[in-house]
Amino acid sequence: MATTVTLAEYLGRRLLQCGVAHVFGVPGDFNLTLLDHMATVDGLAWVGSPNELGAGYAADAYARSRGLAAIVTTYGVGELSALNAIAGSAAEDVPVVHIAGSPSTAAVATGRLVHHTLADGIFGRFTKAYAEVTVHQETVTAAHATDQIDAVLTAAMRHRRPAYLSIPQDLADLSVDAAPLSRPLTVSPAPSEAFRVRLAELLAGATRPVLVVGHLVARFGLGDTVLAAARAANIPIVTSIAAKGVIDESEPLHRGDYAGTMVDKRTASIVRTSDLVIELGTVNSDVLSGFFTHRPSDDQVVHLWTTTATIGHDTPVDVHFPDAVQALADLCANVRFSPVDDTHTATTASSAAVDDHAPLTQAALWTAVQEWLPSGTALIADTGTSFWGAMSLRLPEDTVFSGQPIWSSIGYALPAVLGQGLADPERRPVLVIGDGAAQMTVQELSTIAAAGLKPVVLLLNNNGYTIERALQSPDAAYNDVAEWDWANLVTALAGDKVDYHRAETAADLRHAFSATGDAFTLIEVILDKYDAPPLLRALAERNSGAPEEN
Template sequence: MMITLAEYLGRRLTQAGVGHLFGVPGDFNLTLLDHLTTVPGLRWVGSPNELGAGYAADAYARARGLSVIVSTYGVGELSCINAIAGSAAEDVPVVHVVGAPATAAVVGRRKVHHTLADGVFDRFEMAYAQVTVHQESVIAERATEQVDAVLLAAMTHRKPAYLSIPQDLATLLVDPAPLDRPLTPAMPTFPVSLSDRFAAASRPVIVVGHLVARFGLGEAVLAAARQANIPFVTTLAAKGVIDESEPLFRGTYAGTMVDTGAFEQVAGADLVIELGVVHSDVLSGFFTHRQPDDQVIQVGAELLPAAVRALGELSARHRFASVAAAPAACVPAAVVDPHEPLTQDGLWATVQDWLPSGTAVLADTGTSFWGAASLRLPDDTVMVGQPIWNSIGYALPAVLGQGLADPGRRPILFIGDGAAQMTVQELSTIAAHGLTPIIVLLNNRGYTIERALQSPDAGYNDVASWDWSYLASALTGDKVEYRAARTAAELRHSLEVAASATDSLVLIEAELGRYDVPPLLRVLAERNEVLKG
């Protein structure tokens, strides 16, 4: 029995654990959506715009291992390309499915809408070739093969991929036989022998990068570390991948910038195993990390599953002697007057004291991320941020994706007012789908991270003042509870109320100084100034 190509795609997605379709409808994808949304197990999640849908799909894929966003040709895919570029930078397997003009229009070079009216139809796919690991524009003769190639590439490399389906081919009848063979990424053999390295080492350390989370290997890495008694550190991008209460945990590693103990652990090791680590400027503490040498093993995406498997096998046969932990993090605990005006130090100290376990902490670029980065996360807590791509506004739509992908965890979002103004319309989608996050809006009347980096009094760092209480009600109706916090005491009370209000979305507006920043952002600003000089 033949099935439509749309159904074939939908069944492939459900096989891979995808249960939601993010996106925005448009005339070129309507036939595709008519059939794709009838596939059992797939639920449509429409967003106000493609950028927010892309951010939501990114967070969903981080939790589920794969996601899909569906847009229309041209205007829709270009609206989403910033989100897809972020997924590429952060190693997130998002499949962007584009509903394209009909085959006859392309062959005839017709001047149709959503194009530049010049008969050229491949320029947007070429743009996506810069930010996706694989691209396919479907033709009838290879349709199912092309679908499989795109999905498998995203799953293998943990990068976004691009699939363009012409209007007329969405209902193409295809043979469903390949569906009997689920798509499974190949498992190569790890080419590096660890046995000799283990035998020569006495002070090893594992550096856990964000790709460990993307491949769902956190538990396997922890098991290997425990068996061989190897301490580990996590990068800023991998914060929360392994519980920070674990006795072998030695801190957050970003060169000399975040945690002196973690830096000394890596600097003094005679075997450094870097698993899925990216040393960008921010993640490396502006390149103060340990440089590669003959005692450093670096493992990227292609070999990560095989390397973790090899590490586990070797750890079962080898155990290292315990080494005393280096001193703890460099950021001291703040002394807070609960009744004085709220400061960044007071906000994060209050959050640290309150933060429950079993949640998903989402922190947007800026003061929110650099404040959350200093938190000691409770057990069973995941953290979602975007420290490589750093696109402000990402984290609010990410609440939608995270919440739908992992409904057992309540999302807790920290976001600045400038960032929230970018994507706040997604609050309506969050409420419409029954999610009840706690949102802490850091209102410092502008882009304070930019003020910290340069020209603090420049007018371009200011944003218009919004009434967040009325706005939240306008976007969600009666599904939101709004609270204001101007002191640490008010913030603590608001957080406690929010924790008990599990059946509603809670927005806490925290009023902060225009120039006040958390300690780690001060360090970041200082290093940025040195680099500019």
């Protein structure tokens, strides 16, 4: 091994060690030297996007699958374009490292008036902006470059949140010591014996415990560990709607999705009547809690977060989420709870009879999706009718589900197909997205096609923002979007790499599903602009009225 490498090569090799094989982004003059030298790292592929926002969304989805992702942008204009995506990663606990190529150290030292700045000689503004949405920030210096890179990557993996790395243009090819590369980065465990003892006491005194699985279980890849613990101790599981699919829905101990009383009153009852509730990485935001109808914290409610745990209203103790989950698994191996008569069948899409030749309705759409959706896929649903319709599905075996219910930025899911598909190429993405959301990030269809991915895309054309129509002022002009010719647009963006279908009836949709084969397929689904899935209507009612008691 060479005794020295360039800083850019060091970064690239560290990313590979952390499981990152693709780097997303957009080139710009301040990052070109960085990209040139990162390109020399075997096994690390560049994935360019039409804009930084799409690249950020793709990186987010990649990190959800791989445990880490990287996006490279240029200074100022590039990093600000990606800021919304990185903020979403922060809200959803996704470890994306944002690498910004920045002006040279000489330009900064002399306050030179350069482009991509406000032409006032001040260079720290955008780092301050990123400090608001990242868990760690570093601007590389010649003296501490490798330590700073390692600190950023370690922080992102430990906290499962974004981190920020600014690399000055003239330091990208800096010669640095390669020796640290022989020691892979590790996240030091933080066990807490006091937490383990207290949890053991609670388990010993419980008769009707329940595990509430949150999105952090997915972020840390601990679904199998949690399921093994539940099986060992015979503890029922409910999943936050941010963690749908983390536990196989055919699992006998899985009782359904939980968002207070909004999604399923039976899961709400299970949580309410349990004498020990262990919340594994949940966030009780307005939507995820069913507008605050979830069970509030009490002495029998345990919350595990990324680096802390809380029992009731006690002071949080320091314990890393994987260590806390492992402690739970160890304790569950030594207890066994009696079966509880709470037989539960998870909510499914409507199975009512469908008129194959009538105009498609939301009910008919989701019935057809339920009947067709293959196992082993990655179902990705954008915010709005897509997400709330998908929530009603009973997912087939070995199906990954992804959405953005906390940040809820429309347009996220289309670039997410790119990240998910590259991160887990054996699993076919299935995207459901509304026409309004798709108009935000549609350019990424070209990148998806260029990458050789072959998803199935359901584009729900309901003439605008149906989720906003459901919430307020359904006929307001601001809920309309310009009408696009999707058939010709798909051809313009991806040529003959995409098979286009138009579905106006259930028969059309079933025919399109049967014709998907293994090709990149886009199905334009024509729906009434006022029609909404039942759960979206429930969301709208909760949003506009007083919360229901749990």
